[in-house]
Amino acid sequence: MHISELDTxxxxxxxxxxERNIARMADYCRKSNxxxxxxxxxxxxxxxxxxxxxxxxxxxxxxxxSEAVIMAEGGxxxxxxxxxxxxxxxxxxxxSLLAKDVNISVSIDSPEAAKCLAAAAHRAGLTIAxxxxxxxxxxxxxxAGPEQAVALAAAISRLPxxxxxxxxxxxxxxxxxxxxxxxxxKDVDEKxxxxxxxxxxxxxxxxxxxxxxxxxxxxxxxxxxxxxIRPGMYPLNDRNLVEGGFARTEDCALxxxxxxxxxxxxxxxxxxxxxxxxxxxRHLTGDGRGFGLILGDPDALFYNLSEEHGHLDIQESAAxxxxxxxxxxxxxxxxxxxNMHDAIYAVRxxxxxxxxxxxxxxxxx
Amino acid sequence: MHISELDTxxxxxxxxxxERNIARMADYCRKSNxxxxxxxxxxxxxxxxxxxxxxxxxxxxxxxxSEAVIMAEGGxxxxxxxxxxxxxxxxxxxxSLLAKDVNISVSIDSPEAAKCLAAAAHRAGLTIAxxxxxxxxxxxxxxAGPEQAVALAAAISRLPxxxxxxxxxxxxxxxxxxxxxxxxxKDVDEKxxxxxxxxxxxxxxxxxxxxxxxxxxxxxxxxxxxxxIRPGMYPLNDRNLVEGGFARTEDCALxxxxxxxxxxxxxxxxxxxxxxxxxxxRHLTGDGRGFGLILGDPDALFYNLSEEHGHLDIQESAAxxxxxxxxxxxxxxxxxxxNMHDAIYAVRxxxxxxxxxxxxxxxxx
Numbered sequence: 001m002h003i004s005e006l007d008t009x010x011x012x013x014x015x016x017x018x019e020r021n022i023a024r025m026a027d028y029c030r031k032s033n034x035x036x037x038x039x040x041x042x043x044x045x046x047x048x049x050x051x052x053x054x055x056x057x058x059x060x061x062x063x064x065x066s067e068a069v070i071m072a073e074g075g076x077x078x079x080x081x082x083x084x085x086x087x088x089x090x091x092x093x094x095x096s097l098l099a100k101d102v103n104i105s106v107s108i109d110s111p112e113a114a115k116c117l118a119a120a121a122h123r124a125g126l127t128i129a130x131x132x133x134x135x136x137x138x139x140x141x142x143x144a145g146p147e148q149a150v151a152l153a154a155a156i157s158r159l160p161x162x163x164x165x166x167x168x169x170x171x172x173x174x175x176x177x178x179x180x181x182x183x184x185x186k187d188v189d190e191k192x193x194x195x196x197x198x199x200x201x202x203x204x205x206x207x208x209x210x211x212x213x214x215x216x217x218x219x220x221x222x223x224x225x226x227x228x229i230r231p232g233m234y235p236l237n238d239r240n241l242v243e244g245g246f247a248r249t250e251d252c253a254l255x256x257x258x259x260x261x262x263x264x265x266x267x268x269x270x271x272x273x274x275x276x277x278x279x280x281x282r283h284l285t286g287d288g289r290g291f292g293l294i295l296g297d298p299d300a301l302f303y304n305l306s307e308e309h310g311h312l313d314i315q316e317s318a319a320x321x322x323x324x325x326x327x328x329x330x331x332x333x334x335x336x337x338x339n340m341h342d343a344i345y346a347v348r349x350x351x352x353x354x355x356x357x358x359x360x361x362x363x364x365x
Numbered sequence: 366m367h368i369s370e371l372d373t374x375x376x377x378x379x380x381x382x383x384e385r386n387i388a389r390m391a392d393y394c395r396k397s398n399x400x401x402x403x404x405x406x407x408x409x410x411x412x413x414x415x416x417x418x419x420x421x422x423x424x425x426x427x428x429x430x431s432e433a434v435i436m437a438e439g440g441x442x443x444x445x446x447x448x449x450x451x452x453x454x455x456x457x458x459x460x461s462l463l464a465k466d467v468n469i470s471v472s473i474d475s476p477e478a479a480k481c482l483a484a485a486a487h488r489a490g491l492t493i494a495x496x497x498x499x500x501x502x503x504x505x506x507x508x509a510g511p512e513q514a515v516a517l518a519a520a521i522s523r524l525p526x527x528x529x530x531x532x533x534x535x536x537x538x539x540x541x542x543x544x545x546x547x548x549x550x551k552d553v554d555e556k557x558x559x560x561x562x563x564x565x566x567x568x569x570x571x572x573x574x575x576x577x578x579x580x581x582x583x584x585x586x587x588x589x590x591x592x593x594i595r596p597g598m599y600p601l602n603d604r605n606l607v608e609g610g611f612a613r614t615e616d617c618a619l620x621x622x623x624x625x626x627x628x629x630x631x632x633x634x635x636x637x638x639x640x641x642x643x644x645x646x647r648h649l650t651g652d653g654r655g656f657g658l659i660l661g662d663p664d665a666l667f668y669n670l671s672e673e674h675g676h677l678d679i680q681e682s683a684a685x686x687x688x689x690x691x692x693x694x695x696x697x698x699x700x701x702x703x704n705m706h707d708a709i710y711a712v713r714x715x716x717x718x719x720x721x722x723x724x725x726x727x728x729x730x
Contacts, residue, residue: 140630309506
């Protein structure tokens with residue numbers, strides 16, 4: 001089927017671009033001797049996770065246990081839950097995956113989470129690996145420093161059903177360009193080194209140091225002790241990564257096919273995708289304006305969103321916008337865009353090759 | 366089941382509050398002799414639309430034909446598509462609903478949309494009512510003025526399969542407080558009056574004038590010629606309506622039940638709902654800060670969102686935030702929040718009475 005036959009809005013995933021992106025990151029990690037554990041929150045599609053594993057990823061990362069269930073059903077056997085799990089329902093879900101020989105580990109930052117997860121694993125007669133999350137400056141989750149990391153590792157070690165699995169951190173504040181990024185890499189590295197050294201001094205083995213993020217993935221060799229990284233967006237990329245300098249427009253595998261539905265207001269073209277198609281995530285890099293990049297027309301500004309309307313300002317554009325014509329858009333944030341949709345169209349060139357359900361969409365628990 | 370037994374994040378819909386809200390708007394419209402045609406994009410749940418109809422609504426509004434299909438399956442027989450439909454696939458969907466005796470009308474602002482919809486209806490041997498949308502100052506869709514409205518009404522009248530059904534407008538820019546709102550109501554009314562008068566002068570009957578929005582619904586009698594209104598949010602309300610002065614906190618029927626998952630970073634509490642639970646819609650009223658109102662703790666600021674993390678700043682709060690405890694949040698924007706979820710819990714007090722699927726979630730086409 002040709003993409004012109006699709007009703008809109010529709011998500012198009014360019015398989016050639018995605019395969020190139022997956023191969024590039026897998027090659028980098030292989031050469032760097034760093035494990036690649038991609039975060040599947042970006043796509044939530046087992047078929048993509050399978051391709052990441054086939055290219056050499058050692059396992060995947062998920063945020064919520066319900067996502068892990070979908071991925072395990074899709075054949076993924078090694079899953080890090082990079083999220084502090086503190087509910088017994090979720091801990092039971094994870095224990096049941098462990099019982100099916102899925103290698104589950106979880107990063108945590110509190111004794112409450114450790115107890116909850118250990119208890120569920122212990123009830124199933126199993127042991128779960130718990131990584132201690134440290135805050136490296138993002139200020140979201142993670143214990144404050146080496147002393148707290150050692151205390152939590154010790155608490156984990158005392159719990160039947162749990163074992164200390166290593167260190168985890170998320171450098172979410174490194175979505176900035178050099179030289180600011182250079183300075184922050186050094187700062188993160190000092191914090192990780194301090195926690196690592198304190199754990200070794202306290203007699204712990206630290207088999208895993210899990211870090212990384214999309215904007216730092218290709219600089220992973222600059223981080224000491226790192227054994228694996230968890231980038232999510234690299235197979236697909238998006239406008240924030242492009243305008244942040246971390247990808248090129250031609251590396252963006254996911255675009256949104258929309259149709260112009262109104263040009264009645266002077267200087268405006270309205271397309272049939274709004275916040276329920278793109279999400280309302282802001283532009284975090286570049287000039288901060290707009291909700292997507294209009295392919296082929298950099299002079300059009302996607303300046304506003306209603307729920308089902310995308311508002312384009314075409315006053316500076318020389319292009320023609322006619323009711324009924326299609327417009328392809330690179331979204332600001334690919335993770336939240338895909339999460340809006342039940343399915344995406346996998347394409348090569350202009351041909352639809354497959355329809356993939358976004359199987360883990362809506363897995364908030 | 367008690368709500369404390371629910372895993373989180375979970376959407377709770379307070380039936381008592383919703384029933385009061387539905388009754389209040391229905392009473393207002395009945396006394397004002399104005400038809401109530403609620404927009405179901407807010408909830409996307411047939412069970413709620415049925416309650417709105419039972420309370421006296423004359424029909425519903427939807428944005429996308431796929432939403433209309435779900436609502437028709439839920440027993441709704443009169444649906445205005447308040448969205449310019451320009452694709453033949455969507456026009457066929459609407460014609461097939463018409464063929465099942467669902468009273469479908471569509472608001473449009475271009476001859477292209479008129480031709481597309483008329484052609485599909487005509488192929489089915491039917492006639493579809495097309496309303497002409499006029500721009501009353503929001504600057505999104507809608508023809509520019511009386512002359513264009515008359516021209517489009519004339520174009521509709523010439524098409525086999527279509528009939529001119531009246532005027533439609535959306536006063537989206539009136540989400541402001543008096544006295545600014547007073548001034549804008551007068552301005553909107555002058556624009557509607559001009560288009561209405563021109564149509565009458567040109568010999569058209571204007572059986573329907575469809576307007577209204579949540580923040581203007583209870584001022585509908587101040588608009589001339591209005592025959593029906595299309596508020597969406599009134600059954601549920603949200604933080605934007607509360608802080609805009611259009612509802613009280615106790616009128617908010619929908620809250621998000623979350624759990625504190627981390628307090629490791631000083632001055633912060635992280636809850637287990639982020640942009641994939643709340644949407645990332647901004648706070649449009651009040652001081653513009655934050656992503657939700659923490660019930661019972663106005664001193665906590667929901668200052669940031671990750672995809673699965675809600676970041677609370679609790680530095681100014683006297684309340685205690687412990688890992689594992691639940692926090693109930695009124696979201697900024699109820700429509701985009703519900704759209705993130707497969708199901709919501711209908712509660713009375715602390716008891717779960719029903720689980721409703723968000724049946725039209727993901728209906729972007």
